[in-house]
Amino acid sequence: MYDINHFYEATSVEHAVQLRVENPEAHIISGGSDILIGIRAGDLAGCDLISIYMLDELRGVSFHDDGTIRIGALTSFTNLAEDPIIREHLAVLGEAADTVGGPQIRNIGTIGGNTCNGVTSADTASTLLAFDAVMELTGPKGIRLVPLTEFYLGAKKVDLRPDEIATAVLIRKDHYKGYHGVYFKYAMRDAMDIATSACSVNVKLSDDKKTIQDARISYGVAGPIPLRARSAEKIVKGKLVSADTVEEFAAGALEDVNPRTSWRATKEFRLHLQREMARRCFVESIRRAGGSV
Amino acid sequence: MSNKQYKQLSFILNGKKVSASVDVRESLADMLRNEFGMTSVKKGCEVGECGACTVLINGNPYDSCIFLAAWIDGKEVTTVEGLVDIDGNISDIQQAFIDEAAVQCGFCTPGFIMSAEHLLNTGKRFSRDEIRKALSGNMCRCTGYQNIINAVENTMDKRLAEKDTEK
Numbered sequence: 001m002y003d004i005n006h007f008y009e010a011t012s013v014e015h016a017v018q019l020r021v022e023n024p025e026a027h028i029i030s031g032g033s034d035i036l037i038g039i040r041a042g043d044l045a046g047c048d049l050i051s052i053y054m055l056d057e058l059r060g061v062s063f064h065d066d067g068t069i070r071i072g073a074l075t076s077f078t079n080l081a082e083d084p085i086i087r088e089h090l091a092v093l094g095e096a097a098d099t100v101g102g103p104q105i106r107n108i109g110t111i112g113g114n115t116c117n118g119v120t121s122a123d124t125a126s127t128l129l130a131f132d133a134v135m136e137l138t139g140p141k142g143i144r145l146v147p148l149t150e151f152y153l154g155a156k157k158v159d160l161r162p163d164e165i166a167t168a169v170l171i172r173k174d175h176y177k178g179y180h181g182v183y184f185k186y187a188m189r190d191a192m193d194i195a196t197s198a199c200s201v202n203v204k205l206s207d208d209k210k211t212i213q214d215a216r217i218s219y220g221v222a223g224p225i226p227l228r229a230r231s232a233e234k235i236v237k238g239k240l241v242s243a244d245t246v247e248e249f250a251a252g253a254l255e256d257v258n259p260r261t262s263w264r265a266t267k268e269f270r271l272h273l274q275r276e277m278a279r280r281c282f283v284e285s286i287r288r289a290g291g292s293v
Numbered sequence: 294m295s296n297k298q299y300k301q302l303s304f305i306l307n308g309k310k311v312s313a314s315v316d317v318r319e320s321l322a323d324m325l326r327n328e329f330g331m332t333s334v335k336k337g338c339e340v341g342e343c344g345a346c347t348v349l350i351n352g353n354p355y356d357s358c359i360f361l362a363a364w365i366d367g368k369e370v371t372t373v374e375g376l377v378d379i380d381g382n383i384s385d386i387q388q389a390f391i392d393e394a395a396v397q398c399g400f401c402t403p404g405f406i407m408s409a410e411h412l413l414n415t416g417k418r419f420s421r422d423e424i425r426k427a428l429s430g431n432m433c434r435c436t437g438y439q440n441i442i443n444a445v446e447n448t449m450d451k452r453l454a455e456k457d458t459e460k
Binding site: 001002003004006007009029032033036037040041051053054078101102103104105107108190191192 | 298300318319320339342347353354355356359360363408411429431
């Protein structure tokens with residue numbers, strides 16, 4: 001038995017928003033693989049819950065007319081990893097989703113929960129950040145779009161207003177078309193583990209595969225929230241694909257990260273990982289984009 | 294808890310339509326054990342790490358300890374009890390666990406069997422590494438993993454061979 005004070009079950013998105021307006025203190029529960037654990041641990045014991053789990057309308061991946069990919073907030077990690085649209089256009093996101101927990105957790109965990117819990121280690125969050133993803137938040141006045149880069153406010157704090165629910169994650173066509181990427185999760189175990197640190201890179205090469213047209217790199221567990229390493233991105237934009245460029249990229253990435261020492265790893269080890277992951281992800285992304293270093 | 298809250302549910306449990314009035318605070322594992330006597334559903338960690346409570350929901354494996362009972366309305370659940378045939382004979386995967394000595398203390402066994410059942414139901418061939426990945430949400434604290442993987446691999450081979458002869 002979970003220590004839940006009151007359980008509100010939404011029957012539609014509108015109903016969920018109405019429940020949020022009426023119960024601003026209540027927590028949203030989507031899959032529950034964080035919330036229920038929080039209740040069990042005592043941190044959230046006695047809380048009120050608004051369940052959105054039964055809202056099937058929030059599941060699945062689709063295209064908008066302009067080519068934007070829309071991922072429903074309740075889409076599970078398994079659905080992401082297996083979805084044909086994701087596999088074709090956002091392969092790295094499917095690969096990242098496939099590193100979460102184990103099969104059972106990937107069936108219950110949702111992309112909306114993974115972003116809205118505001119945790120730095122979230123496998124899909126750093127990957128989405130490297131796609132310049134946008135959160136679609138629905139409130140009583142309609143939809144508000146917030147870029148993921150601005151959505152994270154601090155550790156476990158996101159820009160989700162008390163009367164809103166996240167309804168989708170959006171990725172614009174010009175943010176994925178022509179990009180190839182890699183996600184690298186460094187953890188102690190191959191399954192059921194949280195990243196010691198993780199890195200996601202997306203690269204777009206020129207037609208002749210010789211020049212870096214654009215590169216994006218983001219990290220999990222390199223600071224209190226998932227973050228982009230803009231310095232590295234600026235350094236390599238327009239540069240020739242070469243071993244020197246790779247080294248400059250890896251060195252540049254360290255200017256923006258701010259890891260800490262925790263029981264999982266020291267700050268020094270994380271910095272070492274972050275430089276090495278930038279290097280490997282960049283080289284592999286270039287390879288996937290058709291180039292070679 | 295000021296006043297208890299209940300939800301009326303109907304769902305399919307091991308092929309039979311059932312209904313229940315459930316306390317909204319209950320996990321699916323609690324309800325399956327307490328209301329329906331499905332004691333193959335083991336409660337190990339109760340935080341979704343050990344997989345001992347694994348059941349199939351609409352054919353896919355879930356940790357029933359972190360799945361709210363209230364969410365099962367309209368869905369289909371399979372537990373190890375549902376693998377037994379009408380005459381009470383155990384299934385091939387259960388027999389394989391016995392044959393391969395894949396059971397030590399036995400507490401993790403029902404969860405492993407349900408994860409294995411999902412994998413076997415796909416009708417595809419998997420490498421040992423792929424089997425390991427499919428079972429990675431289940432833990433055996435007696436650490437009898439090799440025999441567990443053997444049991445799953447053997448059952449997979451048998452089912453695929455049977456499928457071939459049927460053709």
